[in-house]
Amino acid sequence: MDGKPPAGGGPGFCSLRCGLALVMHLSNLALITQRVGLSIAIVAMVNGTWQPAAPNATVGADAHADAGGAAQELRPGTPVYEWSPETQGLIFSSINYGIILTLIPSGYLAGIVGAKRVLGAGLLVSSLLTLFTPLAADLGVTLVVVIRTAQGMAQGMAWTGQFTIWAKWAPPLERSRLTSIAGSGAAFGTFVILCVGGLIAQALGWPFIFYIFGSIGCGCCVLWFTVIYDDPVRHPCISVREKEHIVSSLAPQPASPRRSVPIRAMVGCLPLWAIFTGFFSHFWLCTVVVTYLPTYISSVLHVNLRDSGVLSSLPFVAASTCTVLGGQLADFLLSRRLLRLITVRKLFSALGLLLPSLCAVALPFAAPSYTMTLTLLILIPGTSNLCDSGFIINTLDVAPRYASFLMGVARGFGLIAGIMSATATGFLISQDSVSGWRNVFFLSAAVNVFGLVFYLTFGQVEIQDWAKERTLTRL
Template identity: 90%
Template sequence: MDEKPPARGGPGFCSLRCGLALVMHLSNLALITQRVGLSIAIVAMVNGTRRPAAPNATVGADAHGDPGGSAQELRPGTSVYEWSPETQGLIFSSINYGIILTLIPSGYLAGIVGAKRVLGAGLLISSLLTLFTPLAADLGVTLVVVIRTAQGMAQGMAWTGQFTIWAKWAPPLERSRLTSIAGSGAAFGTFIILCVGGLISQALGWPFIFYIFGSVGCGCCVLWFTVIYDDPVRHPCISVREKEHIVASLAQQPTSPRRSVPIKAMVRCLPLWAIFTGFFSHFWLCTIVVTYLPTYISSVLHVNLRDVSSLPTGHRIGSRPDGNWFLAARHHRPCRPRPRGALGLLLPSLCAVALPFAAPSYAMTLTLLILIPGTSNLCDSGFIINTLDVAPRYASFLMGVSRGFGLVAGIMSATATGFLISQDSVSGWRNVFFLSAAVNVFGLAFYLTFGQAEIQDWAKERTLTRL
C-alpha cells in the first residue's frame, strides 16, 4: 500500500504541483524583469552627451543634440537626468544591498508565517515599488536608491521563500524538474526584458518599462495568492491521488538527526573558500555584463535604443547573477568538477581582455559579449554545485553563503564600474574589463589550488557504536 500512491500520482503536466511550478515561473519572470529593467531604461534616462542646465529636468527628445542618435529617439516629455556614472553604479548595486539584508531573515520568517505569505508579499512589494520608480526618479536620486534597496529586500524575500515551498510540495525524485521549471522563469524574464525593453522605451517612453512589468508582477500576485498554498494537505483543489503521492514520497525520503552547523570547521576549510572565491569571481563579471550591457553598447558602439534590444538574441541569459540558486536541488553523483569550473572562469576572462581591442569592430564586440556569459555556463557544472560534493548535508546553507558572496561581488563590481567609467569613457571601460579578468584569474588560481570534490570529514554522517 505504501508504494501505490507514488505509482498513481506520478509526474504530469496536469498535476497541481506542476501548476505551482508554472506560477512560480511567472513570478520569477516578473521579479527579474523588474530588476533588469533599469539597465535598459537608464540608457534613455541618462544622456551622457548632452549639457543640460539642471538635474532631473524634463525635456523634449529633440533638445539634446546627441550625435549618437539615441536621444532623438526618446519620446517627447520623458525625463532625462544628470546622473554621473558613479551615481548609476550606486543605483545598480543598491538592489543587492537589499537582497543581502533579507537573505537570512526571510528564510526564518517563511518558516514562521508561511512561505506563501512571504513570497507573495515580496513579489507584491517589489511590483509596487517598480510602479513608483519613475516618480521617485523625478523626486531625486536619493529616493531612487532607497526604492531600489527596498525592492532588493522584497526580492530577497521572494527568492528565499521558494525553498520552503518546494520542501513541502516537491517529491524528491521530481525536485530537479520542478525547480528547473520555476527557476527558468528568471532566465526567460531576462531575455524578455532585454529584447523588448528598448522597443518599449522608444515607442512609449522609458517609464512604461516600469509600468508594464510592475503591472505584470501585480497580476502574478493575484494568481499567486489565489492558487498557491503552503502545504498540499490544505489545498482545497488538489486531487486525492496527487496529495497521497506527495505525502508518501516526502515520508519515504531519508532523514537525519538535526545537528548544529559546524561553523568553525567551515571557516577553516579551504575547499569551501575555493567555492566562495569562485562564486565571487564568476558573479563579478556576469553582473557587469548583465547590468551594463545596454549602457556599453549605447555609449561605446553608439547603437540606438531600438537596436540595443536586438542584441541578446544569442545571449546566454541563464548567467544572470542570481539565476543558479535552484541548482542546489539537482540530483547528481560526486564528481570532479574543477576542470569545467576552471574553464568557466578562464574563457570569460580571455574574452573580457579582448573586448577593449575589439571595440572598432561591431561584429567582434557582439561576439565577445555573447561568449562571456556563454562560456561562464561551464561554471554550472563546476564550483556552483561543488557544495553538494564537499558537504551534501549542509548544501542548502552553503549555497546561501555562496550566493551572499556573489551578491557582494555584484555590489562591488557595479560600484567599481561606475567609478572607472566616470574617469574616462574609453580607458574606463578598458580598466573595467581588465579588472574583471584579474578577479576571474585570481578566483581561477585559488579554485585550482584548493578546490576538491571529496566530502569533508566534518560533513560526513557518523554512526555511534556502543561496546
C-alpha cells in the same frame, strides 16, 4: 547520500511541480524587469542628460543609455529631472545595498514561517513600490533612493526563499530541471525589458514602464498565493501519485521548524566555502559583461545601440536557453545513471566557469572581427549559466534544511563580487582603453579559474552532519 541518486520518477513535465517552476519563472521575470526597468526609464527621465553611472551601478545601468532612443523621440509631456551622473549612480546602487540587507535574514525566515509567505511578500512589496516610483520621482530624488533600497530589500526576500520550496518539492533527479526553469525567468525577463522598455517609453511615456511591469508583478502575486504551497503534502490539488513520488524521494524532514542555525559548523565547512567561492567567481565575470556590454561594444566596435536594442538583449536569450537546457541535460545524466551526482555538479560548474573564461580571454584578440566579438559576448553569459546545474543548487544537496539561508549567504558573496568587479573594471578602463579591457577580461578569467579549482577540490554532495541533526548547536 552516496553520490548516486536513486532511480525512479518521471520527468514531471506535466506535473504540478513543473507548474510551480513556471510560476516561479514568471515571478523571477517580474522581479528582474522591475529591477532593470529604471535603467531604461532613466534615459527619458533625464531627457538626454544621461551619462554613464557609477561603476557599482546595478545590472544594466550603463547598458541602456541608448536603449530608449534619442531624447527627441521621447513622448512629450512626461516629467524630466536634472539628475547628475553621481545622483544616478546612487539611485542605481541603492537597490543592490537593499538586496544585501535582506538576503541572509530572509533565507532564515523562509525556513521558519514558510517560503510562500516570504517570497510572496517580497514580490508584492517590490511590485507596489515599482508602481509608486513615478510619484516618488516627482517628490524628490531622496525618496527615489529610499524606494529603490526598500525594493532591493523586498527582492532580496524573493530571490532566496525559492530554495526552501525546492527542498520539499524537487526530487533529487529533477532538481536541476526544476530550478533551471524557475531561474531562467531572470534572464528571459532581462531580454523582455531590453526589447520593449524603450518602445514603451517612446510610445506611452517612461512612467508606463513602472506601471506595466509593476502591474505584471501584482498579477504574479495573485498566481503565486493561489498556486504555491510550501509542502506538497498540504497542496489541495496535487495527485496522490505525485505526492507519494515526491515524499518518498526526499530525505525525511523535521516536523518542527528549526529555531537556530549552526553557524559555527557552517563557517568550518569547506564544501560550503566551495559553493560561496563559486558564486563569487560566477558573479564577478557576469557583472562585468552585463554592466559593461554596451560600453564595450560602443568603444571597440563603434556600434550605436539606439539602432539595435535587440543586440544588447541577445546574451540574455542565450543565458535563458542554456539555463534550461543545462538543467535538462544534468537530470538526464543522473536519471540514466551515466554520471554520479558529484560528477554532474563538478562537470557543470567546470563548464560554467571555464568556458566563459576562455571566451573572455579571447575577446581582446577578436576585436577586429565584428561577428566573432558578438559571438563571444553572447557565449559568455550563456555558458556561465551552466553553473545553475552545478554549485548554484549544491546547497540543496549538502544542507537542504538550510538551503534558503545558505543561498542568501551565497548570493551575498555574489553581490560583493559584482560591486568589486564593476569598480575594478571602471578603474582599469579609465587608465587605458585597449590594455584596460584586456586586463579586465584576464582578471575575470583568473577569478573564475580560482573559483573552479577551489570548488573541484572541496565541493561535495553528501548531506553534512550538522544539517542532519535535529538538535543544533546554538550561537
